[in-house]
Amino acid sequence: MSARGTIPREVDVAVVGGGVVGCAIARALSQFELDVCLIDRETDVGFGTSKANSGIIHAGHHSASGTLKGTLEWAGNQQWGPLADELGIGFERVGDLTVAFDEDEVATLERLRRQAVEREVPGVELWDGPRLRREEPNLSPEIVAGLFAPSTGVINPYEACFALAEDAVANGVSLLLDAPVHSIDVVPDGLALGLPEGTVQARVVVNAAGLGADRIEAMVGLHTFDLVARKGEEYLLDKRLEGLVRRIVFPCPTPTSKGTLVIPTFDGTIMIGPTAVDVDDRDDLTTTSDGAAQVLRAARRLVPGISPGDCIAEFAGVRAVATTNDFVIGATEVPGFVNVAGIQSPGLTAAPAIAELATRLVAEQGLALSPEPSPVPFERCPVPVRDLDGATRAERASADPAFGRVVCRCELVTEGEVRGAIRRGATTLDGVKFRTRAGMGRCQGGSCTWRVMEALSAETGRPVDALTKRGGDSWLVLRREDPMIDGATS
Numbered sequence: 001m002s003a004r005g006t007i008p009r010e011v012d013v014a015v016v017g018g019g020v021v022g023c024a025i026a027r028a029l030s031q032f033e034l035d036v037c038l039i040d041r042e043t044d045v046g047f048g049t050s051k052a053n054s055g056i057i058h059a060g061h062h063s064a065s066g067t068l069k070g071t072l073e074w075a076g077n078q079q080w081g082p083l084a085d086e087l088g089i090g091f092e093r094v095g096d097l098t099v100a101f102d103e104d105e106v107a108t109l110e111r112l113r114r115q116a117v118e119r120e121v122p123g124v125e126l127w128d129g130p131r132l133r134r135e136e137p138n139l140s141p142e143i144v145a146g147l148f149a150p151s152t153g154v155i156n157p158y159e160a161c162f163a164l165a166e167d168a169v170a171n172g173v174s175l176l177l178d179a180p181v182h183s184i185d186v187v188p189d190g191l192a193l194g195l196p197e198g199t200v201q202a203r204v205v206v207n208a209a210g211l212g213a214d215r216i217e218a219m220v221g222l223h224t225f226d227l228v229a230r231k232g233e234e235y236l237l238d239k240r241l242e243g244l245v246r247r248i249v250f251p252c253p254t255p256t257s258k259g260t261l262v263i264p265t266f267d268g269t270i271m272i273g274p275t276a277v278d279v280d281d282r283d284d285l286t287t288t289s290d291g292a293a294q295v296l297r298a299a300r301r302l303v304p305g306i307s308p309g310d311c312i313a314e315f316a317g318v319r320a321v322a323t324t325n326d327f328v329i330g331a332t333e334v335p336g337f338v339n340v341a342g343i344q345s346p347g348l349t350a351a352p353a354i355a356e357l358a359t360r361l362v363a364e365q366g367l368a369l370s371p372e373p374s375p376v377p378f379e380r381c382p383v384p385v386r387d388l389d390g391a392t393r394a395e396r397a398s399a400d401p402a403f404g405r406v407v408c409r410c411e412l413v414t415e416g417e418v419r420g421a422i423r424r425g426a427t428t429l430d431g432v433k434f435r436t437r438a439g440m441g442r443c444q445g446g447s448c449t450w451r452v453m454e455a456l457s458a459e460t461g462r463p464v465d466a467l468t469k470r471g472g473d474s475w476l477v478l479r480r481e482d483p484m485i486d487g488a489t490s
């Protein structure tokens with residue numbers, strides 16, 4: 001995946017926003033004979049809301065009936081299985097349990113079960129207390145019933161973004177990163193997007209800009225929706241708790257959130273969260289002592305064996321929630337301008353179905369969808385060394401000694417894998433971390449950060465003091481002349 005493409009002067013479709021939704025749309029469009037560019041202001045795809053979420057592919061019955069969220073949740077759930085196979089990304093249907101503590105909550109489970117039946121979500125069953133405790137012995141003894149849904153899955157959301165974007169680029173999509181769209185002018189035959197390094201003219205613009213979608217819409221003089229920024233804090237537990245629960249555990253939902261969950265992630269760690277708090281600052285990714293206390297309290301109510309000392313890492317993500325509390329997807333009165341906005345949860349789940357819908361909307365703007373005659377098959381990432389048996393590891397290391405040199409001991413990541421991730425598009429420490437897991441283990445990068453920086457420097461030819469954690473001014477090393485260094489000389 002080329003990290004920073006050359007700006008094309010004219011395209012058929014410009015997709016603004018390289019989150020999971022924009023990446024899925026760009027990939028879907030790349031299967032047709034169209035010139036497409038995917039634009040993001042960040043230094044990598046998936047660096048917005050899409051990398052900071054719970055990674056759940058929801059079962060299909062959680063969102064309310066009669067909403068676009070509800071329809072696309074189930075459609076997206078069904079598409080992730082084949083899509084993950086095609087892209088070679090991790091996806092496992094672990095199932096989920098929504099649990100009830102009293103009879104009122106059992107009534108909510110009944111409502112969710114009816115929703116599942118209406119949508120034909122398969123295998124949803126109501127379990128009583130004894131069955132629950134046989135299946136999940138670490139659940140609270142106060143839980144009286146649970147609704148089991150086997151179709152729920154888990155993925156690594158950033159892995160999904162990288163694979164979708166890589167496949168799109170292999171099939172001709174121009175990827176423009178570090179490219180904030182600052183203006184959109186209506187011009188004959190389309191829309192002209194202003195970027196720091198030039199202008200792209202597109203016949204159709206798909207606004208998939210997440211928390212920036214209202215500002216992108218305002219650039220064409222429209223104001224058809226309002227967004228609220230809703231922050232969610234998540235806490236990762238030590239890997240030794242692997243297996244504490246085998247299925248995702250949900251409390252009964254509230255009107256604003258699905259509640260705080262206990263999530264066995266795809267990588268085997270247990271994650272607890274998220275909170276749901278409306279914030280004024282859309283860039284507020286701080287975690288707080290209140291948030292931690294709230295998440296721990298709620299998680300311990302479900303699984304009492306979790307304790308504060310189990311938390312090894314934490315992060316926050318911000319959802320872009322439309323005030324209508326539904327996705328905002330559709331054409332607008334500006335010809336060629338299509339909104340795919342307000343993609344709150346379950347946006348990750350729904351992304352492949354949203355991409356299908358967006359492709360139809362692009363066609364309705366007058367672009368012919370002729371299938372690409374010679375699509376390029378996806379080149380899957382090699383199986384991680386940590387998942388290989390001893391003999392295959394040794395074979396790989398003797399073919400290339402870089403696969404025998406361990407960089408991240410917690411997650412068993414080799415130098416060969418770090419270099420491979422950089423060659424596939426990672427340009428920052430986080431780009432390597434999210435592609436390989438180097439730095440995600442118990443020591444949180446304490447032992448591998450420097451070695452990843454050495455590999456980044458060697459592969460990209462940039463000195464270490466030009467490297468960043470996640471782009472912008474997130475420098476990893478302060479320069480001598482930096483005013484933050486005491487006694488700096490000029």
Ligand SMILES: Cc1cc2nc3c(=O)[nH]c(=O)nc-3n(C[C@H](O)[C@H](O)[C@H](O)COP(=O)(O)OP(=O)(O)OC[C@H]3O[C@@H](n4cnc5c(N)ncnc54)[C@H](O)[C@@H]3O)c2cc1C
Pocket residue numbers: 016017018019020021022039040041042045046047048049050051052053054055056057058179180181182208209210211212213216230231232233234274316317318319343344345346347348349350
């Ligand atoms: C805590 C939390 C937990 C969640 N858990 C789940 C879950 O388990 N399952 C699920 O289905 N959903 C979940 N969600 C929701 C899910 O993460 C989102 O629905 C999804 O990531 C939205 O994707 P997106 O592509 O619309 O937005 P984003 O990923 O935010 O992408 C939008 C992109 O637009 C770019 N952009 C913005 N403005 C501009 C501009 N002017 N120029 C260029 N680029 C611009 C941004 O840089 C960003 O990369 C969760 C969300 C949160 C916050």
